[in-house]
Amino acid sequence: MGMKLEVRNLTFSYDGSRKIFEDISFQYHSPRVFCILGPNGTGKSTLLRCMINELRAQSGSVFINDAQAGAYNARELARIIAYIPQNHYPAFPFPVLDIVMMGRISRMGYLANPGKMERKIAMEKLEFLQIGHLKDKPYTDISGGERQLVMLASALAQEPDLLILDEPTAHLDFGNQYRFIQLVKRLAANGTGVLMTTHFPDHPLELNSLTAILKDGKMIGIGNSEELLTDRNLTDLYNIRVSVESVGRKRICVPGGFHEECI
């Protein structure tokens, strides 16, 4: 059926005076992929945390399936949305498989212990992401990129309608970044929505996603990646010359410009 997320006139401040962003509004329907681009410190993570009810906006509202986000308790929200923050610091050396099984909590009865089915689903998600070999390793003893994939496995085990991912490729190697983007395409094709922030404009171009540009506390553009991510818009956004080029059937962004000296 898909889910609907609506952000209406959202304004946020951490200290009550400096506005991190102001009057942000958009509508999103899953399973389309939605990417949010913006320079460092523009409030992308803060916006995501407002969407999942972790931070309370100064004004404006977030609606999930037409109900105020605040009306859902954590368990109800976890059945709809799985969120992976930009950084997660492991506190305990739980085995990786247990971490992935934790993704099942919102799907289990109150006071129930994870059983065979939870174990099977968790293992399937690890295998799906080609990290089954990590299942018995302590979560504290794996690399940043491996942790990111384990978090993704746990989020997938949650079987949400929407994945909200904060810079999901930040720790991934070149190959895993590509595999990850292909995975996002597959998830969307199978009905799971993905809303993600990224520092790589190539990602929304590859995903042909709905894309929003955040700059100086405002959402200055939203639309199809192909139309929104022009040389001009990317040059203005990142303050370097950028040209968007066709290579075969792909569109890629070239920082410094294709025919220019790097600046």
Ligand SMILES: Nc1ncnc2c1ncn2[C@@H]1O[C@H](COP(=O)(O)OP(=O)(O)OP(=O)(O)O)[C@@H](O)[C@H]1O
């Ligand atoms: N807990 C906090 N308290 C006060 N200010 C904060 C807090 N977290 C973030 N900020 C500030 O809010 C602004 C937006 O931060 P945020 O992390 O949302 O940006 P971002 O666009 O996700 O950045 P990046 O791309 O670097 O991850 C920044 O100026 C940051 O310093």
